[in-house]
Amino acid sequence: MFNHREEHVDKDLLLIQANLDDMNPEWVSYIMDKLFECGANDVYVIPIIMKKGRPGIMLNVLIDAAKQDSVEEIIFSETTTLGIRYLHASCHRLAREFKQVSTQWGPMTVKVGYHQGKLVQYAPEFKECEQVAKQFGVPLKLVYDEVRKQFMLEMKNASS
Amino acid sequence: MFNHREEHVDKDLLLIQANLDDMNPEWVSYIMDKLFECGANDVYVIPIIMKKGRPGIMLNVLIDAAKQDSVEEIIFSETTTLGIRYLHASCHRLAREFKQVSTQWGPMTVKVGYHQGKLVQYAPEFKECEQVAKQFGVPLKLVYDEVRKQFMLEMKNASS
Amino acid sequence: MFNHREEHVDKDLLLIQANLDDMNPEWVSYIMDKLFECGANDVYVIPIIMKKGRPGIMLNVLIDAAKQDSVEEIIFSETTTLGIRYLHASCHRLAREFKQVSTQWGPMTVKVGYHQGKLVQYAPEFKECEQVAKQFGVPLKLVYDEVRKQFMLEMKNASS
Amino acid sequence: MFNHREEHVDKDLLLIQANLDDMNPEWVSYIMDKLFECGANDVYVIPIIMKKGRPGIMLNVLIDAAKQDSVEEIIFSETTTLGIRYLHASCHRLAREFKQVSTQWGPMTVKVGYHQGKLVQYAPEFKECEQVAKQFGVPLKLVYDEVRKQFMLEMKNASS
Amino acid sequence: MFNHREEHVDKDLLLIQANLDDMNPEWVSYIMDKLFECGANDVYVIPIIMKKGRPGIMLNVLIDAAKQDSVEEIIFSETTTLGIRYLHASCHRLAREFKQVSTQWGPMTVKVGYHQGKLVQYAPEFKECEQVAKQFGVPLKLVYDEVRKQFMLEMKNASS
Amino acid sequence: MFNHREEHVDKDLLLIQANLDDMNPEWVSYIMDKLFECGANDVYVIPIIMKKGRPGIMLNVLIDAAKQDSVEEIIFSETTTLGIRYLHASCHRLAREFKQVSTQWGPMTVKVGYHQGKLVQYAPEFKECEQVAKQFGVPLKLVYDEVRKQFMLEMKNASS
Numbered sequence: 001m002f003n004h005r006e007e008h009v010d011k012d013l014l015l016i017q018a019n020l021d022d023m024n025p026e027w028v029s030y031i032m033d034k035l036f037e038c039g040a041n042d043v044y045v046i047p048i049i050m051k052k053g054r055p056g057i058m059l060n061v062l063i064d065a066a067k068q069d070s071v072e073e074i075i076f077s078e079t080t081t082l083g084i085r086y087l088h089a090s091c092h093r094l095a096r097e098f099k100q101v102s103t104q105w106g107p108m109t110v111k112v113g114y115h116q117g118k119l120v121q122y123a124p125e126f127k128e129c130e131q132v133a134k135q136f137g138v139p140l141k142l143v144y145d146e147v148r149k150q151f152m153l154e155m156k157n158a159s160s
Numbered sequence: 161m162f163n164h165r166e167e168h169v170d171k172d173l174l175l176i177q178a179n180l181d182d183m184n185p186e187w188v189s190y191i192m193d194k195l196f197e198c199g200a201n202d203v204y205v206i207p208i209i210m211k212k213g214r215p216g217i218m219l220n221v222l223i224d225a226a227k228q229d230s231v232e233e234i235i236f237s238e239t240t241t242l243g244i245r246y247l248h249a250s251c252h253r254l255a256r257e258f259k260q261v262s263t264q265w266g267p268m269t270v271k272v273g274y275h276q277g278k279l280v281q282y283a284p285e286f287k288e289c290e291q292v293a294k295q296f297g298v299p300l301k302l303v304y305d306e307v308r309k310q311f312m313l314e315m316k317n318a319s320s
Numbered sequence: 321m322f323n324h325r326e327e328h329v330d331k332d333l334l335l336i337q338a339n340l341d342d343m344n345p346e347w348v349s350y351i352m353d354k355l356f357e358c359g360a361n362d363v364y365v366i367p368i369i370m371k372k373g374r375p376g377i378m379l380n381v382l383i384d385a386a387k388q389d390s391v392e393e394i395i396f397s398e399t400t401t402l403g404i405r406y407l408h409a410s411c412h413r414l415a416r417e418f419k420q421v422s423t424q425w426g427p428m429t430v431k432v433g434y435h436q437g438k439l440v441q442y443a444p445e446f447k448e449c450e451q452v453a454k455q456f457g458v459p460l461k462l463v464y465d466e467v468r469k470q471f472m473l474e475m476k477n478a479s480s
Numbered sequence: 481m482f483n484h485r486e487e488h489v490d491k492d493l494l495l496i497q498a499n500l501d502d503m504n505p506e507w508v509s510y511i512m513d514k515l516f517e518c519g520a521n522d523v524y525v526i527p528i529i530m531k532k533g534r535p536g537i538m539l540n541v542l543i544d545a546a547k548q549d550s551v552e553e554i555i556f557s558e559t560t561t562l563g564i565r566y567l568h569a570s571c572h573r574l575a576r577e578f579k580q581v582s583t584q585w586g587p588m589t590v591k592v593g594y595h596q597g598k599l600v601q602y603a604p605e606f607k608e609c610e611q612v613a614k615q616f617g618v619p620l621k622l623v624y625d626e627v628r629k630q631f632m633l634e635m636k637n638a639s640s
Numbered sequence: 641m642f643n644h645r646e647e648h649v650d651k652d653l654l655l656i657q658a659n660l661d662d663m664n665p666e667w668v669s670y671i672m673d674k675l676f677e678c679g680a681n682d683v684y685v686i687p688i689i690m691k692k693g694r695p696g697i698m699l700n701v702l703i704d705a706a707k708q709d710s711v712e713e714i715i716f717s718e719t720t721t722l723g724i725r726y727l728h729a730s731c732h733r734l735a736r737e738f739k740q741v742s743t744q745w746g747p748m749t750v751k752v753g754y755h756q757g758k759l760v761q762y763a764p765e766f767k768e769c770e771q772v773a774k775q776f777g778v779p780l781k782l783v784y785d786e787v788r789k790q791f792m793l794e795m796k797n798a799s800s
Numbered sequence: 801m802f803n804h805r806e807e808h809v810d811k812d813l814l815l816i817q818a819n820l821d822d823m824n825p826e827w828v829s830y831i832m833d834k835l836f837e838c839g840a841n842d843v844y845v846i847p848i849i850m851k852k853g854r855p856g857i858m859l860n861v862l863i864d865a866a867k868q869d870s871v872e873e874i875i876f877s878e879t880t881t882l883g884i885r886y887l888h889a890s891c892h893r894l895a896r897e898f899k900q901v902s903t904q905w906g907p908m909t910v911k912v913g914y915h916q917g918k919l920v921q922y923a924p925e926f927k928e929c930e931q932v933a934k935q936f937g938v939p940l941k942l943v944y945d946e947v948r949k950q951f952m953l954e955m956k957n958a959s960s
Contacts, residue, residue, distance in 0.1 A: 013885065017724060019684060022186040022763060025215050025460075029853065030450055030460050032246035036851070044819060044850045044858070045215055047367075048700075050684045051676070053533010053669065055185050055205055057215050058684070060848075062885065074731060076755040078461045083733040085702060092872060093883040115876040123822060123880060126768065130350055138346050139397045149629045173565065179364060182443060183781075189533065190770055190780050196531070204499060204528045204536070207687075208380075210364045211356070213349065213853010218364070220528075222565065230413060236435040237779045240443060243413040245333065245382060252552060253563040275556040280939075283502060283560060290670055299717045300670050301663075309949045339524060342603060345855050346822040365855055367847035368540075369525045371516070373509065373693010375825050375845055376524070377855050392572060396595040400603060403573040405493065405542060459760075469789045503941075506662040509692050510930055510940050525695055527687035527847075534663050535685055537695050557939045610830055619877045620830050621823075658843060662923060688860075691836070693829065696844070712892060716847045716915040720923060723893040725813065725862065 007095040007114060012039065014064045015089045016072070018081040019048065028057070031078045035061050038070055041091065062089065069137035094121065101150040105132045105143070110151045122151050167255040169276060172225045176232070176248045178241040179208065181216035188217070191238045195221050198230055201251065222249065254281065261310040265303070267293045270311045281313050304308065327415040327434060332385045338401040339368065339371035346439045348377070351398045355381050358390055361411065367381070372473065382409065412424065421470040424465070427450045430471045442471050487575040487594060492545045493521070494509065495569045496552070498561040501536035504601045508537070511558045515541050518550055521571065542569065574601065581630040585623070590631050602631050647735040647754060652705045653681065654713070655729045658721040659688065661696035668697070671718045675701050678710055681731065702729065734761065743792040745772045745783070751790045762791050801945070807895040807914060813841065814867045815889045816872070819848065820882040820891045821856035828857070831878045835861050838870055841891065862889065894921065901950040912949045922951050 028045060035043045042062040046110040050056040059079065063071050068086070075084055094113035099122075101110055108128050113121030124147040192203045201223040208273075210216040219239065223231050228246070235244055254273035261270055268288050273281030284307040293300040352363045362382040370376040379399065383391050388406070395404055414433035419442075421428055428448050433441030444467035453460040511521045522542040530536040539559065545550050548566070555564055574593035579602075581588055588608050593601030604627040613620040673685045682702040690696040699719065703711050708726070715724055734753035739762075741750055748768050753761030764787040773780040825874030828845060835843045842862040850856040859879065863871050868886070875884055894913035901908055908928050924947040933940040
């Protein structure tokens with residue numbers, strides 16, 4: 001069940017940015033999906049104000065430098081931009097593992113993050129919680145709370 | 161020089177809103193201009209997040225109810241929306257007049273606002289300040305500051 | 321193939337708003353989906369700045385007044401708000417129909433809008449275009465352009 | 481300890497809005513505080529794009545209609561606007577009470593909300609959590625989680 | 641008519657950023673214009689939330705490193721900032737050329753972009769479309785669509 | 801009274817960014833305060849749209865590279881992120897000094913900025929103005945204007 005990875009710094013990243021002021025925003029989720037499928041570490045958009053007060057959006061894609069060509073290929077093919085810019089970036093990622101906790105809806109997964117060996121993050125898995133909420137007809141927020149509570153109790157028991 | 165209007169409440173206004181998630185943002189300034197020319201009291205856009213996470217914009221147009229048809233005509237012709245919504249609104253407007261002050265660049269205009277007979281606002285006219293900044297090669301912010309300072313001094317003298 | 325509806329004004333709508341400054345944003349898409357399933361006319365969120373500079377979001381739900389109770393039930397169950405506000409709104413909706421056009425990828429649908437009998441909107445259906453883009457490996461934007469071009473040509477032929 | 485209020489709908493509210501495109505944003509928190517002190521139900525600002533592409537902000541103040549004059553007095557005195565608009569609004573507020581839970585840092589308060597007699601919200605009090613985080617040197621998020629967990633456990637015990 | 645430039649990467653760019661929390665937003669378009677006149681590659685602003693919840697804006701200017709001094713001179717003269725930061729950036733620009741297409745309103749220009757020799761972008765020129773829309777009294781969006789359609793038809797003919 | 805610092809460029813800065821899509825926004829001001837106390841040069845947040853259309857926020861922290869570890873410690877402890885990214889940045893800071901001016905409310909401070917020996921910025925100190933506004937019951941904007949006017953008059957006298 002443990003999907004362990006070491007905490008590490010990845011120094012060879014690029015943050016690719018494209019300002020879009022003449023593109024149908026309806027396409028954004030499709031483009032974001034394509035970029036994630038291509039292996040992007042992260043994709044997000046920022047509302048901006050461009051030349052002549054145009055309410056544009058800035059597409060941001062964080063990638064391993066090795067993927068620059070294929071990511072740019074997608075951006076030039078799927079968006080309307082005539083140019084992209086990129087900045088060098090590094091990424092510090094926590095060690096992560098997936099733990100399971102017992103809940104009234106069965107075992108559920110918590111994504112855990114460690115900083116210098118210390119547990120600092122624990123987050124219920126969205127997809128699982130969403131599915132439980134739908135299947136059992138309970139509010140999503142209660143599912144989250146229950147998973148978090150159970151994780152805290154199990155951690156406490158494990159440490160005592 | 162005085163362009164006096166009484167402080168008043170206009171109760172017969174509509175706030176027209178259209179959510180746009182599939183429109184080229186490049187057209188926004190053109191559309192805003194057209195709406196102002198048609199007599200809109202105010203036009204502004206708000207960045208929003210729509211269905212499927214689309215980064216849309218909400219067009220807002222504040223108008224006299226009497227202009228509803230012509231404003232909707234523009235919105236349906238020039239944007240991509242299939243529907244608009246409107247809410248009833250009232251507007252409380254201050255009494256306004258334009259005053260002139262002496263500056264090193266010649267006389268300049270200040271828009272003044274009165275609430276219950278008391279001067280509460282005074283703002284240099286943007287277009288004039290912009291023109292002076294260009295013509296005399298001074299920073300726009302200094303032009304604003306100078307006009308405001310002169311207005312304050314003249315007010316003080318007038319009241320003493 | 322024609323799904324005709326008359327252009328009309330619906331005067332009995334509510335715009336429900338809830339300001340959320342203490343909610344996990346991860347839940348937003350789930351909540352928006354639930355509100356659409358419940359029959360909301362539109363759902364969108366606006367980034368806002370709340371008390372103490374908190375970067376909150378305002379949930380907006382446009383509904384028929386008859387659905388107020390069930391929509392509020394969802395908002396109170398699924399979000400963290402202690403109160404909602406609502407404003408009365410009207411909605412002017414164009415007559416709509418779905419038309420099909422021939423493309424190199426087979427027949428595709430265009431959503432058409434009429435204002436006072438005049439065709440003012442035509443938009444390719446996102447889902448179909450997305451599917452064609454994936455299936456045929458072409459950029460989504462080209463699919464949109466092709467569908468729009470074909471629609472224009474067929475309209476022209478029909479009118480001549 | 482119980483600060484009970486009935487769930488209710490307040491129908492006599494105004495949503496006051498002022499678009500600000502020529503005001504020093506540094507003043508915003510001061511103005512928001514003043515409006516809250518004056519009895520505003522809620523105050524928030526929305527980033528907007530105004531005439532000529534100006535990145536303005538829209539000030540929103542939700543108030544009892546009886547407070548309109550004093551709130552407008554503040555807006556006209558403290559902001560730079562020459563006019564405000566207002567819309568009629570209603571507010572549906574949950575029944576609320578404050579409960580205390582036992583934590584390792586002493587008793588702490590939870591704000592609870594009831595919809596039709598059913599507990600739907602529970603939120604740790606920000607100020608108390610902030611103080612505990614500072615005093616005991618623990619991350620704020622852990623304080624929140626602990627308070628929520630304790631509340632859930634106490635609720636469970638009470639109902640069994 | 642061809643204004644050809646090779647696709648290229650410009651590695652010697654700076655992205656200059658200034659956070660503005662005490663500046664009149666009315667000045668923004670003037671400042672953006674000045675920066676473009678000075679030779680900036682791109683200028684845009686991003687709404688941000690600063691210290692004490694202030695709704696500020698971040699000015700972004702992308703420039704050739706050689707222009708750093710003159711651009712900073714403008715920023716320090718025209719905005720209220722006490723400091724700017726800059727990041728090194730590279731820009732990948734497509735080959736571009738301007739093509740003309742025949743329309744019912746006369747010849748109109750399309751800006752075309754090539755990625756590795758392949759046509760990936762084509763965009764009607766905003767200013768021309770705006771002028772045609774005004775002169776002939778047609779919706780701007782129809783002008784765009786017509787120019788795009790004509791471009792597609794001419795491309796198809798040229799390739800067959 | 802002079803707190804002089806030379807205009808300078810600091811080349812050893814990091815811009816640390818964390819995208820937060822599952823964090824209670826209520827914690828943001830607390831986290832920003834902690835980061836400033838830790839010695840951050842600047843802290844600000846940007847509303848963004850993340851995977852699946854989530855309305856997240858991007859935390860930005862500008863720091864001396866020497867403080868990277870302690871700043872990351874705070875971010876990992878207090879936010880919910882599993883990773884941060886950082887970019888190298890330089891900062892050009894104006895020479896600054898604090899000057900006092902005489903006003904009807906007593907001496908007040910103006911923060912002044914010099915670019916290449918030339919005075920380009922002057923800003924009233926927010927905290928002092930806020931205190932005067934409260935103590936004397938005058939609008940904050942008038943306090944700002946008075947301080948600015950007095951500064952301009954004193955500068956003029958000093959130079960003549």
